[in-house]
Amino acid sequence: MSSKIGEVIEASTGEFTAQCYELHRPPPFGSLVKTREGEVEIYGVVSRAETTSIEQGRRPIARGREEKEEEDIYRASPQLEKLLRTDFTALVVGHREGRGGRESEKGGGSGETEKGEKLHHYLPPRPARIHSFVYLCDREEAVQFSQSLDFLSILVGAGVQADELIAASLRHVAAEQPDPQDFLIRSGKELAVLLGGETNRLNTILRRIKW
Amino acid sequence: MMEERRLGIVVSGSLARGVEVRLDGAVSVEDIAVGRYVTIEGEKRRFFGMITDVTLDAIDQRLMTTPPDVSDPFIAEVLSGTSTFGRLHILPSLTIGGDALSLLEGPQQVKTVPTHFSVVHEASEQDVERVFGQVEEKQFYIGTPLDMETRVRLNPGELVKRSNGIFGKSGTGKTFLARLILIGILQEEAAVNLVFDMHSEYGWEGTSEEGRKVKALKQLFPSKVAVFTLDEEGARRRKVSTDFVVEIGYDEIEPEDIAMLRETLGLTDAAVQATYRLARRFGERKWLESFLAMESREEMNELAQSLQEHEATMAALHRRLDSLRRLRFLVPQARDNAIQRILEYLDRGMNVVLEFGRYTDIVAYMLVANLLTRRIHAQYRERMERAMGEDIASPRPLVITIEEAHKFLSHELAGQTIFGTIAREMRKYNVTLLVIDQRPSGIDEEVMSQIGTKITCLLDNERDIDSVLTGVSGKSELKAVLAKLDTKQQTLIFGHAVPMPVVVRTREYGSPQSYKELGFREALELKKQAEEDKDLWG
Ligand SMILES: Nc1ncnc2c1ncn2[C@@H]1O[C@H](COP(=O)(O)OP(=O)(O)O)[C@@H](O)[C@H]1O
Ligand SMILES: [Mg+2]
Numbered sequence: 225m226s227s228k229i230g231e232v233i234e235a236s237t238g239e240f241t242a243q244c245y246e247l248h249r250p251p252p253f254g255s256l257v258k259t260r261e262g263e264v265e266i267y268g269v270v271s272r273a274e275t276t277s278i279e280q281g282r283r284p285i286a287r288g289r290e291e292k293e294e295e296d297i298y299r300a301s302p303q304l305e306k307l308l309r310t311d312f313t314a315l316v317v318g319h320r321e322g323r324g325g326r327e328s329e330k331g332g333g334s335g336e337t338e339k340g341e342k343l344h345h346y347l348p349p350r351p352a353r354i355h356s357f358v359y360l361c362d363r364e365e366a367v368q369f370s371q372s373l374d375f376l377s378i379l380v381g382a383g384v385q386a387d388e389l390i391a392a393s394l395r396h397v398a399a400e401q402p403d404p405q406d407f408l409i410r411s412g413k414e415l416a417v418l419l420g421g422e423t424n425r426l427n428t429i430l431r432r433i434k435w
Numbered sequence: 436m437m438e439e440r441r442l443g444i445v446v447s448g449s450l451a452r453g454v455e456v457r458l459d460g461a462v463s464v465e466d467i468a469v470g471r472y473v474t475i476e477g478e479k480r481r482f483f484g485m486i487t488d489v490t491l492d493a494i495d496q497r498l499m500t501t502p503p504d505v506s507d508p509f510i511a512e513v514l515s516g517t518s519t520f521g522r523l524h525i526l527p528s529l530t531i532g533g534d535a536l537s538l539l540e541g542p543q544q545v546k547t548v549p550t551h552f553s554v555v556h557e558a559s560e561q562d563v564e565r566v567f568g569q570v571e572e573k574q575f576y577i578g579t580p581l582d583m584e585t586r587v588r589l590n591p592g593e594l595v596k597r598s599n600g601i602f603g604k605s606g607t608g609k610t611f612l613a614r615l616i617l618i619g620i621l622q623e624e625a626a627v628n629l630v631f632d633m634h635s636e637y638g639w640e641g642t643s644e645e646g647r648k649v650k651a652l653k654q655l656f657p658s659k660v661a662v663f664t665l666d667e668e669g670a671r672r673r674k675v676s677t678d679f680v681v682e683i684g685y686d687e688i689e690p691e692d693i694a695m696l697r698e699t700l701g702l703t704d705a706a707v708q709a710t711y712r713l714a715r716r717f718g719e720r721k722w723l724e725s726f727l728a729m730e731s732r733e734e735m736n737e738l739a740q741s742l743q744e745h746e747a748t749m750a751a752l753h754r755r756l757d758s759l760r761r762l763r764f765l766v767p768q769a770r771d772n773a774i775q776r777i778l779e780y781l782d783r784g785m786n787v788v789l790e791f792g793r794y795t796d797i798v799a800y801m802l803v804a805n806l807l808t809r810r811i812h813a814q815y816r817e818r819m820e821r822a823m824g825e826d827i828a829s830p831r832p833l834v835i836t837i838e839e840a841h842k843f844l845s846h847e848l849a850g851q852t853i854f855g856t857i858a859r860e861m862r863k864y865n866v867t868l869l870v871i872d873q874r875p876s877g878i879d880e881e882v883m884s885q886i887g888t889k890i891t892c893l894l895d896n897e898r899d900i901d902s903v904l905t906g907v908s909g910k911s912e913l914k915a916v917l918a919k920l921d922t923k924q925q926t927l928i929f930g931h932a933v934p935m936p937v938v939v940r941t942r943e944y945g946s947p948q949s950y951k952e953l954g955f956r957e958a959l960e961l962k963k964q965a966e967e968d969k970d971l972w973g
Binding site for chain 2: 412413416417427434
């Protein structure tokens with residue numbers, strides 16, 4: 225089962241940000257999460273996480289000089305948990321149509337699951353809704369989503385940390401595969417095509433996903 | 436049908452030069468060999484073709500200047516087929532199946548190329564069979580395509596309709612091939628053979644390179660083969676059972692026979708002309724003997740004067756012709772008529788191998804081969820003409836095998852020799868040639884173009900390769916294939932008797948198993964069979 229880990233607090237077509245229910249426990253960098261907009265499930269790859277003070281502009285102060293263990297700081301000031309928050313951002317990499325309260329009647333076409341839902345590896349029509357729940361995808365879902373490697377083309381254009389993100393996400397999904405080595409080789413080949421002549425980027429990523 | 440390995444997709448090409456195929460990442464260029472067959476699934480047809488070249492390529496040239504870390508097997512595997520990839524050059528020759536016509540009428544010559552991104556597979560055994568025909572139990576085949584088990588049929592009946600050539604540099608397997616082809620012709624009774632066997636390796640036995648003895652025609656098919664010899668002593672020493680000892684009388688040698696030897700004997704034009712004058716003076720049958728009998732200087736000078744020849748020319752001619760005396764099979768008058776004997780055997784459907792024994796020099800070979808062939812051809816010609824006029828049976832088709840063919844069929848001689856005539860007249864008089872040569876560039880171009888099927892082993896001389904491929908479509912592609920043949924037992928066959936060029940691994944010859952497969956049965960086995968038959972019939 226996918227586990228509920230947070231709630232959307234900011235959303236755009238290409239990404240959404242959620243606040244974690246548990247402080248300091250964001251989903252790992254590069255892992256696959258999902259949220260919803262109406263009947264559409266939106267998939268994202270965790271591209272960033274941060275823990276900050278809940279009041280903008282106020283920074284926490286150091287408190288542990290007298291304490292032996294870090295945990296003692298939190299034990300001594302339980303209100304701290306309330307003053308801090310952990311947020312994470314996910315880059316939208318695809319969506320699934322037709323999952324909702326009722327089973328979909330749609331049939332035919334590719335990228336389809338047994339239930340007649342359609343999985344697309346491109347951006348959804350609308351961004352996620354604020355306060356939608358966010359789930360960490362379970363193994364089965366991650367494997368299903370990664371059957372197509374089309375989502376890599378979105379990650380390739382993800383900006384400064386794109387290559388780190390690609391490598392991290394591939395490491396995650398690969399770990400869930402029945403044959404991780406084979407999966408990584410296929411992914412590598414897909415990247416080699418996507419990156420064309422950008423040999424250095426390709427090399428960087430490949431070195432990071434080596435099984 | 437089993438799905439064969441996918442190799443890649445077509446990315447460009449032309450009918451004249453063939454198509455370029457981008458190799459799939461999963462396929463290593465190192466698993467590919469030129470000469471192998473592929474099928475291409477076009478939009479409407481299936482194409483059948485041969486790989487003629489393999490190239491390495493990269494999407495981006497920068498990759499070549501800063502090579503990735505391929506010492507890492509993972510990175511190497513990812514890059515292969517994506518950033519770097521192999522390209523194949525394929526020469527499509529036929530369309531097979533896919534459209535109604537080729538299903539009904541079998542493989543058709545290609546008239547177009549497959550569309551972009553058509554998928555290329557390795558050809559299956561069935562595909563190859565569809566192209567070269569299924570080989571029935573008793574039918575002759577020449578070998579198997581590269582890396583395949585399918586037998587490639589070489590139809591002796593088709594083959595003997597034209598003159599054919601076996602080429603290849605020394606030691607590549609020409610003799611072994613020729614033996615096989617002769618056996619094929621013999622077994623399917625497509626023709627009778629007359630073999631001018633320079634090194635005595637077709638009649639009774641030959642040797643392999645390891646010095647092992649291999650059986651030749653007569654040992655395998657004693658009832659269908661006769662061995663004639665020019666060297667009785669040698670044959671006896673080698674314990675070869677011969678059927679006839681050939682002698683040639685001086686009276687049988689005509690000026691034409693000498694003209695053929697001009698180069699090998701080192702005669703001037705004037706000397707050659709003089710032989711004709713001598714023949715006029717002394718008579719066709721007497722000239723050589725009479726001329727050689729002259730011993731004194733005065734006699735010679737007198738003759739020269741009366742024939743209006745230079746004395747020096749006559750003296751030189753005498754010296755050169757005198758050297759023929761060392762050929763012991765030349766006698767003033769032969770005891771028996773070799774030509775008649777050969778024809779008798781051929782008429783009975785027996786194949787004749789004429790062993791030269793110790794006379795392995797080119798003078799003896801050319802003299803005898805020419806002389807006999809001229810007469811035999813004349814007889815065939817007469818009989819064919821009669822057969823046509825009088826509606827009687829024509830003589831059996833005859834295949835004459837000669838080695839060192841470029842000596843007979845050089846540009847200078849091809850117009851004059853009987854072999855040039857036979858090559859050019861195709862099968863008009865039921866006689867064709869099987870020429871064996873290691874220097875095909877020495878053969879007259881026109882003769883070369885008349886050769887129906889060329890069976891060529893490795894050649895490494897550019898001019899030889901060019902001459903063999905003259906006038907063949909896809910020449911430059913086949914050139915690459917030809918130059919890459921193994922040094923032994925591999926051969927490229929193209930022309931009349933095969934639907935498309937084919938590289939075969941020549942079937943093995945020389946083991947007991949190979950003899951058996953060729954239809955040879957041990958004496959013991961024959962005896963057992965006879966006894967079984969007796970039991971059966973009482
Ligand atoms: N079909 C074959 N089966 C077995 N051995 C072969 C075959 N073809 C060639 N060879 C080997 O290669 C050697 C050279 O072949 P040969 O026919 O004598 O060459 P060439 O006549 O071209 O000089 C042979 O002695 C034999 O050992
Ligand atoms: Mg030889």
